[in-house]
Amino acid sequence: MRSNENRRNFIKLTAAAGAGFWAAAGVQAQETKSPNEKINFASIGIGGKGSSDSNDAGRAGNMVAIVDIDKERLEQAGARFPDAKSYTDYREMLTEMGDKIDAVTVSTPDHSHAPASAMAMKMGKHCFTQKPLTHSIWEARRLGEIAKENKVVTQMGNQGTAERGVRRAAEIIQGGGIGNVKEVHVWTNRPVWPQGVAKPEAQPVPDTLDWEMFIGPAPYREYADAYHPFKWRGWWDFGTGALGDMACHTFNMAFMALNLRDPISVEAESSGHNGQTYPKWSVIKFEFPELNGRAPITMYWYDGGKLPSPELTKDLPLDNGKLSSSGSLLIGDAGKIYSPNDYGAKFHLLPEEKYKNYEGPAESIPRSPGHFKEFVDGIKGGPEPMSNFPNYAGPLSETILLGNLSVWTTGESGKGKVIEWDAKNLVAKNAPEVADIIKPKYREGWADLI
Numbered sequence: 001m002r003s004n005e006n007r008r009n010f011i012k013l014t015a016a017a018g019a020g021f022w023a024a025a026g027v028q029a030q031e032t033k034s035p036n037e038k039i040n041f042a043s044i045g046i047g048g049k050g051s052s053d054s055n056d057a058g059r060a061g062n063m064v065a066i067v068d069i070d071k072e073r074l075e076q077a078g079a080r081f082p083d084a085k086s087y088t089d090y091r092e093m094l095t096e097m098g099d100k101i102d103a104v105t106v107s108t109p110d111h112s113h114a115p116a117s118a119m120a121m122k123m124g125k126h127c128f129t130q131k132p133l134t135h136s137i138w139e140a141r142r143l144g145e146i147a148k149e150n151k152v153v154t155q156m157g158n159q160g161t162a163e164r165g166v167r168r169a170a171e172i173i174q175g176g177g178i179g180n181v182k183e184v185h186v187w188t189n190r191p192v193w194p195q196g197v198a199k200p201e202a203q204p205v206p207d208t209l210d211w212e213m214f215i216g217p218a219p220y221r222e223y224a225d226a227y228h229p230f231k232w233r234g235w236w237d238f239g240t241g242a243l244g245d246m247a248c249h250t251f252n253m254a255f256m257a258l259n260l261r262d263p264i265s266v267e268a269e270s271s272g273h274n275g276q277t278y279p280k281w282s283v284i285k286f287e288f289p290e291l292n293g294r295a296p297i298t299m300y301w302y303d304g305g306k307l308p309s310p311e312l313t314k315d316l317p318l319d320n321g322k323l324s325s326s327g328s329l330l331i332g333d334a335g336k337i338y339s340p341n342d343y344g345a346k347f348h349l350l351p352e353e354k355y356k357n358y359e360g361p362a363e364s365i366p367r368s369p370g371h372f373k374e375f376v377d378g379i380k381g382g383p384e385p386m387s388n389f390p391n392y393a394g395p396l397s398e399t400i401l402l403g404n405l406s407v408w409t410t411g412e413s414g415k416g417k418v419i420e421w422d423a424k425n426l427v428a429k430n431a432p433e434v435a436d437i438i439k440p441k442y443r444e445g446w447a448d449l450i
Contacts, residue, residue, distance in 0.1 A: 009389040038380055040064045042097065042125075043105045044090045046077040046118050049130055051106030053157065055080070056372040057105050064100055065444050070229075071208040088210040090116050091449075098123050103379060106130060107157070109232045110240050112216045114139035115442070118450040121146045121154075126379050128372070129159040131248035132240050133389065133397040138426055138439035140401065144394035153378040155371070155385040156393030158248040160343025161384075162368035166253045168360075169337060169347045173257035175320055175361030177349065179334025180295045184254045184378065185312065187302035188342075190242035195234040195304075196271060196280040217446035234277045240404060241278035242303035246342065247400040250328055251301070253344030254396075256365075257330075258297060261395040262423035263288050268406035268416040270306065279410065284403040301403055316349055395427075398423070405434045419434040422426050 039061035202222030235238035270279035279303025324340030
């Protein structure tokens with residue numbers, strides 16, 4: 001651990017002289033050219049989003065290890081990273097190569113985000129973890145604590161946070177551009193994977209797959225191709241459904257602008273579910289209390305083809321008379337802001353005639369040099385990345401994942417309980433049946449990682 005701490009300090013100190021701060025718009029951090037300051041990365045999960053995350057890491061430093069449960073993917077990634085050692089078990093990789101690694105990317109199925117990230121951070125590794133940060137609310141809170149305890153740089157992979165447009169929209173909202181916001185509506189075209197289906201029959205495990213590592217901390221079940229690859233998102237044990245997949249993007253503008261953390265209640269209706277997969281559709285209502293002078297706000301989430309009512313959207317700039325398949329609408333007492341974009345990077349201020357010559361407030365949120373570059377610059381002693389675990393990504397993920405508590409209570413009937421939420425203690429005051437959704441029970445041998 002001493003040699004690893006010395007390496008972390010060396011990277012920061014050698015970069016500090018040349019590292020600029022991105023507090024001013026358009027200013028990018030400058031990196032020194034010494035090869036000794038290159039960051040040694042390990043990528044845990046190199047398929048799907050892990051492909052681009054590992055590519056980002058490989059461009060930013062040295063890729064010394066790659067991990068994936070699929071040996072075919074490892075072979076393919078090995079061609080991209082010929083100097084990296086390959087593993088199917090991240091625990092083995094971190095144990096064997098800990099002193100050679102400065103930072104990790106974690107791009108696994110949701111249920112393995114927390115244990116992989118926690119193990120790495122406890123060993124002093126900086127951590128970039130895909131959205132949603134975790135599979136459960138307790139894990140999101142815990143990763144923020146571990147990041148603080150170990151003084152590591154962190155960033156969640158909700159890349160839209162770095163967009164200039166979403167930061168400008170947040171400034172306008174914070175500056176009172178649409179008045180006091182009372183309602184937020186967020187919708188998505190997800191799921192685009194199976195949900196509302198029965199548990200499949202067991203199948204033989206492919207020779208190339210480490211099924212034990214796929215299961216990880218989740219309750220054990222036999223392999224079926226209904227789970228892997230990609231389809232895991234729709235299963236309660238592995239994924240977080242449409243809400244977990246997309247809200248870290250589509251809800252991000254409202255969260256950034258209005259500090260929408262710690263709701264006091266949440267309720268849902270859905271198509272109904274069988275306890276195995278998420279429902280085919282859901283509509284979720286969040287209630288946020290007054291916070292530091294910001295008025296109480298109600299937020300509505302829609303997935304599986306559900307959308308805000310035509311009454312709410314009739315005056316929006318529609319494409320061929322149709323609402324965007326994914327987007328957000330914030331309604332204030334002086335105007336509206338509508339984004340037909342997953343990230344909130346593009347937006348319209350309404351009514352258009354009112355905002356025709358509107359300039360808005362001065363810039364107050366630093367512009368980003370790039371989402372992954374924020375992470376790299378932070379490791380080298382620059383500013384803390386915006387979507388860091390303790391202050392941003394953790395609270396954002398907690399808020400989002402709270403919606404699934406009420407979705408769980410919809411059961412087969414489709415009508416959920418109004419969950420009364422104690423954010424400080426992470427307790428659903430009137431719904432003890434969701435305790436295992438808040439904090440999962442890890443399979444034997446996994447709990448010590450977090």
